[in-house]
Amino acid sequence: MTQTLLTLARNCARPVIMVLGIGTFLAVLGPFGSYTFGWPMVWLYWTGFITLGGVIGYAVGHFTPLWFPQAPRWLVYVASAMVVSIPITAAVSWVNVMASDQGAPVNVAFIYGLVLVISGFATSVVYVVDRLTEDAAVSGVAPAQAGAALIDKLPVKLKTAQICSMSAEDHYLRVRTDRGEALILMRLSDAVAACDGLDGARTHRSWWVARAAVEDIRKSDGRGVLVLKDGVEAPVSRTYYPALRDAGWF
Incomplete structure (x- = not known):
């Protein structure tokens, strides 16, 4: 909070x-x-x-x-x-x-x-x-940024922000950053490809999460929920749970 x-x-x-x-x-x-x-x-x-x-x-x-x-x-x-x-x-x-x-x-x-x-x-x-x-x-000495395919679609004030999570909403994509969020017209798969150089992972068919944005984790029966620093809860499906577990997220 x-x-x-x-x-x-x-x-x-x-x-x-x-x-x-x-x-x-x-x-x-x-x-x-x-x-x-x-x-x-x-x-x-x-x-x-x-x-x-x-x-x-x-x-x-x-x-x-x-x-x-x-x-x-x-x-x-x-x-x-x-x-x-x-x-x-x-x-x-x-x-x-x-x-x-x-x-x-x-x-x-x-x-x-x-x-x-x-x-x-x-x-x-x-x-x-x-x-x-x-x-x-x-x-300045800026952390790694997402690719231009994603950055170019963000509002000016978010272009240099750190991406915390992304979630698909119909044909749109909600991008949450440390400076706010934006709803853009883009497929999640294309956005994930643009974030290949960032330390993050797909957690669900509709979600991508930056590792540094995770504050707490709840897990049960091959599924989980990532509680992010901005209070958003990102689901972890059975499909992506094993890869995240092997990568040390859990």
């Missing part, structure tokens, strides 16, 4: 810092006349919109590689900025109308253009931070 909370805190720290940082920066600038709200309302105004945009941007960044697996990385960021700008424009327009004494109409197209500039700025910050984080991890 403690390990799970620490992992969750580590995964949330960077996005929270970025939201507060960008939101505070925009609150100080006070675009769209938001400076008239005064503090702390202008700060709540922008951190709220940046949080909403971040949630939508995360969803776009997560699902775009699933729907368009060959899409280049830059296109995912551009798509995020454009899609995020739509609901943010609606929200800004509504707030501006409500805040106006006369309830004056707003130029939605003009506001969308301005919001797109801000979304582009925020997305650029995220892109730069992601690249710097990735480059820093690569330039």
Whole structure:
């Protein structure tokens, strides 16, 4: 439980810092006349919109590689900025109308253009931070990584993470790492082949587990369950039990 909370805190720290940082920066600038709200309302105004945009941007960044697996990385960021700008424009327009004494109409197209500039700025910050984080991890003494066939399908923030486990879900594959998880379109057999250089093994027809991710083991009657450090329980079938036992997992 403690390990799970620490992992969750580590995964949330960077996005929270970025939201507060960008939101505070925009609150100080006070675009769209938001400076008239005064503090702390202008700060709540922008951190709220940046949080909403971040949630939508995360969803776009997560699902775009699933729907368009060959899409280049830059296109995912551009798509995020454009899609995020739509609901943010609606929200800004509504707030501006409500805040106006006369309830004056707003130029939605003009506001969308301005919001797109801000979304582009925020997305650029995220892109730069992601690249710097990735480059820093690569330039260090990094543990063995999976092959490109798997890594290229993962979100940017997980490309240099350590893979803990993988499980098949219909036509998709859930990849769990020490920095979070992602659902990608890939066969487990292909992912396992890409992880050939890692210290892990197939435990079930639908599961692969990294040895270092195992915290506890329960076994009985030729089967078993691997309790992982993130709290996930991976099944061990009769088919794979003997090989794991011979390899010293049990």
